[in-house]
Structures are given as C-alpha cells and as structure tokens.
Amino acid sequence: MGAFQARLACVLCLSSASWMAAALPGRNPFRIDQSHLTPSHRQTRGMGLKVTGSNFTLDGFRFLIVAGTMHYFRVPREYWLDRLRKMRACGFNTVVTHIPWNLHEPKRGQFIFTGNLDVMAFLFLASEVGLWAILCPGPYIGSDLDLGGLPSWLLQDSKMKLRTTYRGFTKAVDHYFDELISRIAPLQYQYEGPVIAVQMENEYGSYHLDKNYMSFVKRALMRRGIKVLLMTADNGKDVINGHSKNVLATLHLKNIRKETYTKLSSIQGQSPIMMMLYTTSSFDMWGVARHFQDSNVMMENVRDMFKLRFSLNFYMFHGGTNFGFMGGATDLNGYHPMVTSYDYTALLTEDGEYTSEYIMYEEFFSQVIEVPESVKPERIPKTAYESITPTHFLSLWDVLPYLDEKIKSFKPINMERLSVNQGNGQSFGYTVYETSITRGGYLYSGNHVRDRGQVFLDKQYIGVLDHSTDNLAVPQNQDKKKAKNLTILVENQGRLAYGQNINKERKGITGDIYLDHSPLRRFTISCLDMTTNFIERNLPNHWKSITPKTRGPAFFLGYLKIDETPNDTFINLEGWNKGVIFINGKNLGRYWKIGPQKALYLPGPWLQLGRNEIIVFEEYKPGLKIQFTNTPDLGY
Template identity: 60%
Template sequence: MLTLLRPVGILYLSSGLLVLAQFRGHFSPRMNQIFLTPSRMINRGVGLKVEGSSFTLDGSPFLIIAGTIHYFRVPREYWRDRLQKLKACGFNTVTTHIPWNLHEPRKGWFYFTANLDFVTFVAMASEAGLWVILCPGPYVGGDLDLGGLPSWLLRDPKMKLRTTYKGFTKAVNHYFDKIIPMIVQLQYAKGGPIIAVQVENEYGSYHQDKRYLKYIKKALVTRGIKVLLMTGDDGEALTRGHLTQALSTVHMRHIKKETYDTLFSLQGRSPILMMVYTARSLDGWGTAPHFADSHSEYFLALPFILFLLPTCSVKEEVREMFNASFSLNFYMFHGGTNFGFMGGSASLDNYLPMITSYDYGALLTENGEYTPEYFSYQDFFSFSLGIPKHPQPDSIPKATYKSVITPYYISLWDVMPYLEEPISSVKPICMEKLSVNQGSGQSSGYVLYETMIISGGLLTTKGHLQDRGQVFVDDIYIGILDHSTNHLTIPTKMVYKNNPTLRILVENQGRLAYGQNINKERKGLIGDIYLNNSPLRKFKIYSLDMKTKFLRRDLPNIWKPVVFKHQGPAFFLGILRMGNYPRDTFIKMEGWTKGVIFINGQNLGRYWNIGPQETLYLPGPWLRPGSNEIIVFEEFKPGLQIHFTNMSHLGY
C-alpha cells in the first residue's frame, strides 16, 4: 500500500533525513497504476493533471515512476527490447528528449527516419504499456554536443542561443513548425501516450532572457500542445526557471530544505516530481570514472536518495520517498551510446570531452543487459508498491569474434587529392563557417588547415584552436596544441626546403553541453594563429567530417599494404566475417592510440588509449552475415589487430 498524497509539513528527523511528515489520503497502486495504461484507456477524458498535492490521470490518482531512454542513443532494432525492460521493472513512464541538432543537422534538412524516428519510438512505448514525457527542447542538454542545439546556428557571429534574439527564434519557429505537429498527434487526448511536455531544460541555470521561457511556452501551446507542461531545474534555479501554469520539477543538484520551501512558494503544495534522479555522472577522456559517491553532496542534503547508489538492495530510504508520494524520473534508466560524434563536453576545472559510452551507471548496461540494481528495483516495486512483475525479455546474446587484421591503409596525405576541393582563405575559418553542406557549415569531425611557412620558430594559438590540433611540417609530426597547450616550437632545421607546408589537423571533441559559454563554442581555428608573433596567412582548408558520404566517396584503388612503422593520421581497412546470425560484441582497440571506428559505414564513435573506456559497443543489428567492412581512422600509431570481446570494459 502506497501512502499519498497531501503533505502538510516538512521536518528534519534526528537522523538528518528530510521527510514530508504528515499526510492525508491513500490509494493503492494495485487498484490504479495497473489499469492506468495506454491500452486500457480507450475512452480518454482529462489527461495528467495536478490536483492539490497529487497527480491524477483521467481523474484517478497517479504516481509517475519514469525512466529516461534516449532513442537516438539506442539502435532502433532494440527500442522495443529496452522499453519492455523498463515496463517489466515496474516503471509506468518513459522520458525521452528530442535533439534538434540530430534532426536538423543542416539548416532546412530534416531527418525523422531510421534511428531518428521518434514517432515510432513513442508508438512502441505505448504498445509496451508506457506513458511518455517528452522533452522537445529546443535545448535539451542530455550531455549532447551543444546541448542538442545545431551548430549551424553559430554561423551568425551575433547569435545568442536560448534567448529571444531574432536569429535564434526564427530558427526555433521553423524547427517547431516541423516537429510539433508530429508531437500533437501523439498526445493523450488524441489516443497517444504523451502525458506531459517539458518546456526547455534547466533554463533557470542559464537565464539569459526573462522573456525566453514564455516565448517557448507560447510556441508550444499555439502549435497545439495541450498536455501538462513542466519545467525542470535544480534547487537554486527553480525560481528563475518557473513558469505560470507549468509545473516546476526538480533536478538533483544541491537539493536541500530550501528547495522545498522554494517549490512551496512557487506553486503551493503541488506534487513533487524529481525529474532527474541519477546514479552517477558522465565520464570524460583521461579521467577516473565517476561513481555514485561523486554526488555525495546531494546525499548529505537528502539522504533518502541513497537508494540510487549501485548496491544490490534498495535501501529503506526509498520507501520513505515513496511514502512521501514523490514521483521520480530515473536518469538514466538506460544510457546507451554516444554513437558518432553526438557526445558533448563539460567544463569543470578544465575542458572535458565525454567518452563514447553513455552507460551512465544505469539500470540497464550500455548494451541493454540487466544489472543487479535492476532486479532490486523490480523487487521493490513489486513487493512494496504492489506493482505486478511483467514478462521480462531475455538477455540479448553476445559474441566474441576472431580478431581482425587490418592489412591495408591509406595515409591522410594520400587521400587529400581525392577530397572535395579545399576552401582557400586568407585567414583561418572556423568549422561552422566552412562553405559546405549548402551553407550550414561543418558540425563535427576534423578540419585540416594548410599554409606555407618560410621559417621555424614559436607557433602560438592564443586560444584560437578548438579543441585539439596535431601539427605537422609537411608529413613530419611536431606536436599537439589543445586547451592546455597553446604553443609549440617548430625547429628551424625542419624548414629545410623552400615553402614547406604547415599542417594543423584540428578535431572537434564536442561542444559544451551546458553552461553560460555555449555561444562561444565554435570549433577548428576560430581566429589567427601566429608564428613568431606574426599571424599566418593564405590557408587551404579541408573538411573531414567523417560522415558516411565522406567514407564512401569514389576512390581509386590506393590502399597499400600496412607498414608496421607507419605513424601519422591514416585510414585502416579490415574485414570481419561471420555466419548467419550476427550478435552484439565489443571492440577492444588494444595497441591503437586514438581515433574513430566505422563498421559498414556506421560511426561507432571515438576510442583513445588514455581511457577510462577500453571497449566500444558494436550492436549486432549493424552487422550482416558474411563480410563486414571495418575502417579505422587512427590519428597516431596503429595497432596490429582489432580485437573483440563479449564484455564491456569502461574502467569501473
């Protein structure tokens, strides 16, 4: 029996636990939660509503037990599996975000098919018996490149993201005109599973324009969004991110007693929805993995959320939370993978590019395996809340394939004559302003800058190189320029002939996913670079976006047998052969240094020997019986073989 719903006091117990201490009213999840499913509610009345201090759905008390799954981080072939596992655990709602940058990667070019078919994902959720909370943005965060905003917005030098700046609102309106009609048809009143829509994301922490949230709300409502609207912020930003006639929900940052005082002052004794509960945080390349105790400051403030620690039992404190009738959204129930270049970066003490895995310590692993925590929650929901266990999908089989030798390679320098015509420019041009993709610039990957030099000396960036650049004189490696190293010495003796070429291969490692500085997140050479304090001039600039079209361009047969001593950026080719039933596996790039892996044209993401991530997830549906083409873009020194394992190694 779950005790609900009308808290009338907040107390600290001697143990330090913060609890809602007095209640009125009860309901049994056995009598309500079981029947409040999309398939059973044919005759729809009112949808999700706030009634005093409780949620109701079609007039019946309803507790939101949600988990986040990002459809774009999961192979489409596994959407149904992940949703069924969410339902089988005892959750009744799935939360997902819509990343604008993936759906409109080029201005005016929209994609809603294959892994970006969110309409089908939402329909599958309904078929699985799940309600949906949708977060359409335009900014969604989610540890994505630029928080899910398209990089082509930054072609405007005056751009002010997440404000009512006309250049931004014009782009948002065009985007919303495309996607909101698709969402409208999936709302509760139209027989769909969407019961709530979040207005933007954590705007109280950004808050650059007091008019902005009202604009977004109006943009949603006037286009037909009629379900419950929500905002989501951490404790200190709740007031700045609050909207009238929208429910303020809490994200788990710096939660303390004042958080609940603020909620009460904003909207009275409304239901409390913890919209972002998290077991741990994301990991960055070259750092130690983050474990759940990285959020210890939250636990000190609110110890009853200790149940989110990765233990094999649900602690007593979670019962107190549900007895206080909190609704929750578990971020992430299933994290998935930052395939390709979708991952963003963080700015803590310094710039931190995110690893490829988005495992996130979720209840399902990166490849959808059950964790001990999954079963702890399932048991808790069943025995303590009376939610029946649903049929549980079988685990997806994995395989360890025979190691693949990469017998052929092409150096980057050999490929260049077959690339698209380089852009000639007196000064460097940043990635976003390159004249590619019908004027939308380049969003991700690498850019190669070439210019002639007549002497050696001190090469200085003055902060104009974003994010990481390898420097060469002709094809001789000099060193690395990045956020922490802004100068290199070019030995005079290396400039041994007339007009040698200085080459700088710059990698975009991911734009900031959040924070006040997102307007500055242009990549490549964003300004002058200096040799002996003189700005270099006359560049040839090559776009190396590493997308499918780039890999599948017509090339003559210029693959060469691998020379073991080869060093420098190059493409390596290998063939993985298998039988009729491909299975999930993990690639282990032991002996390799840093780069990107493609399988049958699909970009699996980055690898880097500095860790902590040691394996890349390779979904079985992306393999095919027979031969599978593997292309590795290695930046430094290759390994001898590509290895496979049936276990993930993420450094923890």
C-alpha cells in the same frame, strides 16, 4: 529516518494520508494500485494528467509517476522494443525521452525523422508495452550532447544568443517546431496517444539570460497544439528562475534544501513533487576515472521519496551510446570531452544487460506499486569474434586531394563558418588547415585551437596544440628559400553541453595562429567530417598494403567475416592510440588509449552475414590487430 528523508521532512505535510487511503491492504501500507492506468489498458480517455492538490491524477485517479529516461537516438532502433519491455518489466510506468534538434535538423530546413530518429515509432512502441511518455522537445535539451542538442549552424551568426529571444534564435526555433510539433502533437493523451506531459526547455534557471524566453517557448508549444501538462525542470537553487506561469515546476536532485520546497510553494501553491532528474551517476570523460554511484544510498533515497509520495524519473534508466560524434563536453575544472559510451551506470548497461541495481528496483517496485504483469525479455547474446588483421591503409595525405569543397582563406576560419555542407558549415569531425612557412620558431595558438590540433611539418608529426598546450617548437628550415608545408589537423572533441559559455563555442581554429610573433596566413582548409557519406564516397579506392613502418594519421581497412546470425560484440583496440571506428560505413565512435573506456560497443544489427567492412581512422600508430570481446570494458 534516512539523511535524505530528514532533509525533506518539511514536505511531510503533503497528503500522505490520502495516499494511504488509496493504498492496497496487505504487508505494505504504501502499496499503490495503478494497474488500470496504462496506455494499453485504458479503453476510454478522460482528463489526462492533472495536478489535483498535492497529487497527480490520471483520468481522475491518483497517479504516481515512476519514470525512466531512455534516448531513442542513443539506442539502435532494433533494440527499442527490448529496452522498453525491460523498463516496463522493472515496474516503471513512464518513459522520458529528449528530442535532439541538432540530429533532427542537421542542415537548415533538412529534417530527419526516419530510422534511428523516428521518435514517433519509438512512442508507438512505448504505448504498446504499456508505458506513458513525457517528452522533452527543447529546443535546448542538455542531455550531455554536443551543444546541448542545439544545431551548430546556429553559431554561423557571430551575434547569436542561444536560448534567448534573440531573433536569429527564435526564428530558427519556430521553423524547427513547425516540423517537430506537427509530428508529436497527434501522439498526445487527448488523441489516444501515450504522451501525458511535455517538459519545456531544460534547467533554464541556471542559464537565465532572458526573462522572456520561457514564455516564448511556452507559446511556441501551445500554439502548435501541445495540450498536455507542461513542466519545467531545474535544480533546487534555480527553481524560481526557471519557472513559467501556470507551468508545473519540477526538480533535479541537485542543491535540494528545505527552502527549495518553500520556493516551490511560493510560486505554485500546493502541488505534487516531481523529481524530474534523479541521477544514477554522471557521464564519463576521457582521461578521468570512471564515475560510480553508491547503489545503497540510491535505494535509500528512492524509498524515502516513495514514502513522501514523490514522483520520480531515473536519469538514466538506460543510457546507450554516443555513436558518431554526438557526445558533448564540460568545462568544469578544465575542458573535458565525453567518452563514447553513455552507460551512465544506469539500471540497464550500455548493451542492454540487467544490472544488480535493476534487480533491486524490480523487487522494490513490486512491493509498492500494483502493475500489470509483463514478460521480462531474455538477455541478448554476445559474441567474441576472432581478431582480424587490417591489410590496407590510406594516409591522410592520400585522402586530402580527393576531399570536396576545399576552401582558400587568408585567415583561419572556424568550422561552423566554413562554406561546406550546402552553406551549413561543418558540425563534427576533423578540419585540416594547411599553409606554408619558410622558417622555424614557436607556434603560439592563443587558445584558438579547439579542441585538439596535431601539427605536421612536411607530413612529419611535431606535436599537439590543445586546451592545455598553446605553444609548440617548429624546427628551423635549413633551406630558407624553400617553403615547407605546415598542416594542423584539428579535432572537434565535443562542444560544451551546459552553461552560458555555449554561446562562445566555435570549433576548428577560431582565431590567429602565430609563428613567433607573426600570424600565419593563406590557408587551404579541408573538411574531414567523417559522415557515412564521407566513408562511402570520399575515400579514394587507392588502398596500399600496410608495412611495419606505416603510421597515422591514416585510414586502416580490415574485414570481419560472419557465418551465422550476427550478435552484439565489443571492439577492443589494444595497441592502437586514438581515433574513430567505422562499421559498414557507420561511425561507431571515438577510442583513445588514455581511457577510461577500453572497448566500444558494436550492436549486432550493425553487422551482416558475410563480409563486414571495418575502417579505423588512427591518428598516430596502428595496432597489429582489431580484437573483439563479449564483455564491455569501461574502465575503473
């Protein structure tokens, strides 16, 4: 008996015998026939997913959920079908996906459910390939996203209490759910859709600031027409705090002990065990060694869970990419922002390649589950394009005069409260704070720079203020009668994705900055949010030729010419330092020489025949070339 199985031995009283009676005869007594329980095979619909004693049933038949998580918003829409087919071919019967509020409602009352955010189209594709779906609509979803997927404009309210029944929060949730649930409710099982269950919130037991909150979420879902089985999901020690009456409690594989199952039994009696988050690894952070998981230990755990007839969900089956600025951060052992890749050492790589672990689970599932045969997609070709040399640049100082909505303020204002984006504040990117000083001394931030501020005196770089550095020497002014321009370029590197501290999350400059003991005053503040609209409309057409002395912060322009059908590739900015890459106006994500990630994934569908515009916003010193490779480099 393995260590995991020994730890869970107390739940062997689950009705394994009844499962064995339903198993197919042959070499494996635990083999389960579920080949008739797929969206594409069900001609009529019965009772849906139910809890029947210690088992799940679907249409009255015993059903083991073998799920994998995939986020549609982290995968190019053109590759959804490929990734879902690979999931089905591996032996999975269910896809789990989270729905990010901040991406769907980036501004109050302005909703996006098209393109890469067309969750309805994603679910239709899942049904077509024979996968059921479990949805996690939040409102908070975690998922290692900026603010856990909550929109930053909520933070304009200085009294905001996220994930509670605070009126300012529940009113916004109601408005969002009115739009979201009306779209996903028709895709439930009862209406011949693929959705068999909905997870309420995410790990609320570890947050637990309001005992009435989960009841509010439950009512909000049900009165808008959610009829399928409702679930909660918490780690072992918090399962009771996160539970809601008449809702199935499921587990995340964390802090699992024998007493965890005693707690489960006390709140819901005999029930199936669903390991709603069986994690393959963890997200990677800038400046920290890459995370790995022991695949042999994982396989042993999965074997044990199958013997115990646990349903399970792999987080992640396919991780994808934190395109743009969607990635969040953690404050465990200090503030750490996420890298651009969300590879997560999942069963499919960031670019959709099969891993050795995928092959291992494909073989295992074929032995224990009887599923319809499906065609396994071929690998997607990759190309290492010829390196290109940027030819032109625009410095930050060239761009600032053309930025819209400059704000004059006596004191610094954090980015969420800026009067930009139709009153919704600034969500992502950089914010520029400018003021005048007549003397030098020491700048003291009081930890009010969130998260990383480059400081310039008359356009000359003098240092950085961030979470670990709160003071900086400013050179003395030789002519005390002449004012100098002090500029702080502040980057939001990602809001916290977890924990009670999300209520305190504000970005930009969040309080006073002092020169010696005097607070700086009279700021001009500019929004540098790096959206597609910004790249296409706000950059002035005054590009200059690059010289050996050209430095950042600046935008560097180059062109990639493609003569054949574009393929996936990876951009390696060796020799560059830190910044953001844009491909044909789309924000590919952040790069940073401190690693661990060294190359950024560029999907082929983002490229086009002929000329492709590449713009690199480099904060320090540019490299000589933009290089391409056909293999990822996520570090070690």
